[in-house]
Amino acid sequence: MIPITYIFLFLLKITENALATLRIIVISNGKKFLGALLNFLMSFSWIFSTTLVIVDIKKDPIKLLIFSLGTLIGSYLGSIIEEHLALGSNMIIAITSKEKMTLASKLREQSYNVTELEGKDSEDDKTILLITTTRKKKRNVIHLIKRIDKKAIMIVDNAYSTAKS
Numbered sequence: 001m002i003p004i005t006y007i008f009l010f011l012l013k014i015t016e017n018a019l020a021t022l023r024i025i026v027i028s029n030g031k032k033f034l035g036a037l038l039n040f041l042m043s044f045s046w047i048f049s050t051t052l053v054i055v056d057i058k059k060d061p062i063k064l065l066i067f068s069l070g071t072l073i074g075s076y077l078g079s080i081i082e083e084h085l086a087l088g089s090n091m092i093i094a095i096t097s098k099e100k101m102t103l104a105s106k107l108r109e110q111s112y113n114v115t116e117l118e119g120k121d122s123e124d125d126k127t128i129l130l131i132t133t134t135r136k137k138k139r140n141v142i143h144l145i146k147r148i149d150k151k152a153i154m155i156v157d158n159a160y161s162t163a164k165s
Helices: 003-028 032-054 062-085 102-109 135-148
Strands: 089-097 113-120 125-134 153-159
Touching: 003 032, 003 062, 032 062, 089 135, 102 113, 102 125, 102 135, 125 135, 135 153
Parallel strands: none
Antiparallel strands: 089 125, 089 153, 113 125
16 A cells, blocks of 8 residues: 555544544534534545555555554544533532632622522531533633632533523
8 A cells, every 4th residue: 555545544534533532522512413513524534444444454454553543643633622622511519618708709700600509518607609601711710719719619510501502
């Protein structure tokens, strides 16, 4: 097999696996149509790359190595791309001391959606904040909470909206 074909196979596998990784993450964020579109594009890449590998596989086993390396790099690249896109939303639950009431108002000043609940643990009263934000802004919220209350307990999870997007 000529080197240009190896390069083409490698690029096809990178593309396919980057799209596959993005598709899984996009679907888990409720974006079904975008996930279906990525799957459509991914299938073309898969068909072409698999065809290149199967033809004369016994005469050219290097194709298997290139196919596998493209898979490895494509999956990793897809994760990096998705991390930069930061699709979706997060729910941050912050449990803070009752006297740290300024935390909710500081978050609201910066236009974050905050719901306050009253709580009590074995020692004292607590304020429980439910904060919804985009994944791109998650780190900013966490840093703000830590700056105001170093002892705050935080739980971060994906948030899914039932509203159509």
